Amino acid sequence: MARPSSDASVIFLPSGRRGRFARGTTLLNAAQSLGVEIDAACGGQGICGNCQVVVADDAEGQHDDKPALNLPAGRRLSCLARVAGDLVVEIPEDGQQQCQSIRKNAVVTDIEILPVVEVFVVAVPEPDLQSPEGDAQRLCRALEKQHQLAGLRSGLHAQRQLQAALLKGGRQVTAVVRDMAEIIDVRAGCQEQLYGIAIDVGSTTVAAHLCDLASGETLASGGSMNPQIRFGEDLMSRVSHIMTNPGSESELTEAIRRTLGELVAQLAKQGGVPEDDIVEITVVGNPIMHHLLLGISPIELGRAPFTLANSDSTTLPASELGCAINPGAYAYVLPCIAGHIGADAAAVCLAEAPFDRDEISLIVDVGTNAELLLGNRQRLLAASSPTGPAFEGAQISAGQRAVPGAIERVRIDPETLEPTIKVIGCDPWSDDPAFLQLVPGNGVTGICGSGIIEAIGEMYLAGIIDSSGRILGDQAERSNRIEADGYTYSYCLHDGKQRISILQSDVRAIQLAKASMCAGARLLMRRYGVETVDRIRLAGAFGSQIDVRYALILGMIPACPEKSVTSAGNAAGTGARIALLNRASRSLIEAQVLEVEKIETAAERDFQDLFVDAMALPTDHGFFGELPRRNFVG
């Protein structure tokens, strides 16, 4: 059957999804509109090279707008290639979004259990013709009389359940009461098991923990990729996607809510818990995730002065966030601290509780931005430093996310300059004969954030780079792993199926990121009026994966005795669990957030000076005690 020629058919493999599109549509847009996930880290600007697709060579149906990057034969960038006729587009395996190996596990912390949702077993008097009030009113009076709960209101879901439960339970029911204020559900007889879920919505991954509200026990944990990645890997790419596609924020909102819904269903199954018994959710996330999840456009967060639409905590029906749990359940979203310092930072603050200590803590949540908290019970300061995605492996020539095949640990022999590496998904190090057999399918594929930190730290310790960050060409005499690369030099970490080198530009990218982070911390210290801090806590998935020693060697954080630098694990997730399990913590963090002094690094004049000072690798490492290998070369 002849079709009008104005649009063309596009089929995506391996999913088999298909649709008709106007000529000129980019393949990336076509894929996105069909829900086909393509990794587009740069937000479709032809930069990252991640969105490669394969189009049959003889197809006349597509053409590129401008010459693409140096791509393998048959590959095109889907963000640049446009539909010119009927097409079959294959997304190669490496272009499909991969499941990241980082599972943000819930850390066991002492949490006083004081859940926001509680159960009360109550006997409700029989109705009679003389007292024509509703059963909901009768239930409220019984709760007041039998449990001293005054002034309760009943939610609609509870009203819908009430009379059947009274009938089934012989007028004895279990009232599910939220925040000592609202009856959100009613069950027949005595049914006391209640659960909640704490969710940490990250830009890249979403992590969730299913907890027993009475014991506080974490019954199941799970994670999922943030599906918004197909609209841009980093936050600003997603905001710019929304700016250039007005109205598209609802797609991002729906995508994350769908993922939340799936994750919640998965956790319920995993924990063997009926969804109806899950009665509360807490959510944390950075400001842009926070706004998108709530259906608020994050555009103002993408430009100065980075204004939040709402900084307070938000309580809304859990169903509005796509979570099919108990229909009476609510979601509590923690407050944001400032335009760059979100509900995740508030959760870190709640988990770490620096405001409860006399010592001065520096808490760094390392991610695309480094969120910084500094202070003690007297005073607390917060800032966000734009580290960029280098720590996550982006902007690094061989960088990749922490997925199997990525180098995560590096040691360099200072005598021979030979490296030893450890790869995610393979237990032995590369000097073990079993390494080559056990390394994952595609061999060593790249280097992830913690691997880069260690590689550069080790290159510095081995004298391959100097404290200015320059890769020293004169060391090429000592090892053929140091190679000229135009006017600069590179260091080859691995030469297998793929050749993985650290380029001079990689070192510079890491220097910029760590300088930003460290300058932010130093700015807070200057504002507080201290030269040193008593303790440093590294939070976040990346923060808990890196070896503290290399963070100090690189000068990612201000100088501090090594033993005083510890990992805080997934502190944001812990904060979400605290807010779930202890209702008093909610008003506590809401009050703290208002007290925190927010420092906007971009607006502070001395930030630039501190930033420049922090670019170099520190030369004085004496403070962190005995290094096992101190024999610096050069």
Added chain:
Amino acid sequence: MARPSSDASVIFLPSGRRGRFARGTTLLNAAQSLGVEIDAACGGQGICGNCQVVVADDAEGQHDDKPALNLPAGRRLSCLARVAGDLVVEIPEDGQQQCQSIRKNAVVTDIEILPVVEVFVVAVPEPDLQSPEGDAQRLCRALEKQHQLAGLRSGLHAQRQLQAALLKGGRQVTAVVRDMAEIIDVRAGCQEQLYGIAIDVGSTTVAAHLCDLASGETLASGGSMNPQIRFGEDLMSRVSHIMTNPGSESELTEAIRRTLGELVAQLAKQGGVPEDDIVEITVVGNPIMHHLLLGISPIELGRAPFTLANSDSTTLPASELGCAINPGAYAYVLPCIAGHIGADAAAVCLAEAPFDRDEISLIVDVGTNAELLLGNRQRLLAASSPTGPAFEGAQISAGQRAVPGAIERVRIDPETLEPTIKVIGCDPWSDDPAFLQLVPGNGVTGICGSGIIEAIGEMYLAGIIDSSGRILGDQAERSNRIEADGYTYSYCLHDGKQRISILQSDVRAIQLAKASMCAGARLLMRRYGVETVDRIRLAGAFGSQIDVRYALILGMIPACPEKSVTSAGNAAGTGARIALLNRASRSLIEAQVLEVEKIETAAERDFQDLFVDAMALPTDHGFFGELPRRNFVG
């Protein structure tokens, strides 16, 4: 293609809807599951005879479970006929639900305008990097400073609108504030027009009024049939439908919400008002409509002791009731008084305000149940009397709803016993030569509620029936309109295409209904301790259509000077408008409802005595002054 023989294809005409059904399914159930509307007044019990369909005589595809009523050739009752094979089912025109002519118009009443939703134009300070709070917090501070509105919270819809409005309005916005507590919307610049809709959900019809919240003016009124009629004409049929089909309450809920949504959209269009400017809805209805609309099962309202799930007022997002108006809008549902005395009675109480008067008022809202209010500022009593649907034309041999073709007015010449009638849809009376030309298409088709009242009143005045309600056979000598009908007699009102007679059983049905209503009123008077009342108000569509004089002649209401008996119009709708336009009225009626003394007629021992006493037609009519024709015969 061969089909499995376990189910059969059924096509309904004229709609053409079709589906496959298990053999044994009733045609009514099949129709309902396809959304084909069939009038099933008795709820599918084979009693009312309304659900007739035509099935080709030679069709072997259907069989009746038991012998049907005496039906015209080719007709079957769809509630009894079952699918036995492939079928084409035609729904005759008289079986399709008709649009009732009663439009409950909004009555102009003096309402002090004090709307629950108000606008405040406000200049919001620019954000800056030094104050990182959200724009919502900045807006709240500005409203407090500029309008003395303290402690406002902002709803999610307002948060979603806020930043775009600030940008468009140059930081000047209009905040839409509900109940001095929540910002429900934000608009750019100065946009002050706000509207609301008051809705009266009746068992048969739904009426709605679109009002300007600032002026109180009613801009548009509209009505719609209650689509739940296909599940049973009267309330108890619907409850028994739900009892026999557990879980089906959600179908009734969805049906009424869909109708509300359509009605609201229609009113917005009619009034030329953008749906986004409609920011509040108030809803009244009897207890069963109230529960079904809120998604609460009404089963307990169908059996003693008739317990409401919830008697308090309810506030919920308007979107949950299916109304696509402003996404931040709420619906306020008035409280119920008791299991038989709903939010509609509360609205009547609010509109009539007997609690503000020294005189003792009796307010009767006439419908399937008669809701009764009696009292003054000292004391207020309420009851419901089960009149049954006779006043609405059901249970009457020639009865029908008030649609074109129905007799609505009757006069009988006491000399000749010849009747003169007036028919809905035709202005001239039947003694006008133009009558036969102007009468609607099918001629005179039946008699509606107000017509029956007048017919029986006139038969009594003309001496055709005595005060016991007996049609006097000895009057047959005077007119051949009085005919023997077995052991009793009938009176022929009209002999045209259809022959319309008042049977003895019709008189008895009306006597039962009016006795119940009058006994309820007398019971309240006895409880209050009065022999007479100062004024009587007849409310409801039927109450405002009947001629007050005939209500007195029949003894529907206690004796009272005719001039003190007046129509209250659609007082429930007026009450809904008051609750819409005056926020103080909400707490007023919520408090009054708790104060009202509820009398359950079924539980009162003297109700039966009063009921028996009230069966006769009153003989003493002297109190209501000069009747134009007092020449009673006999």
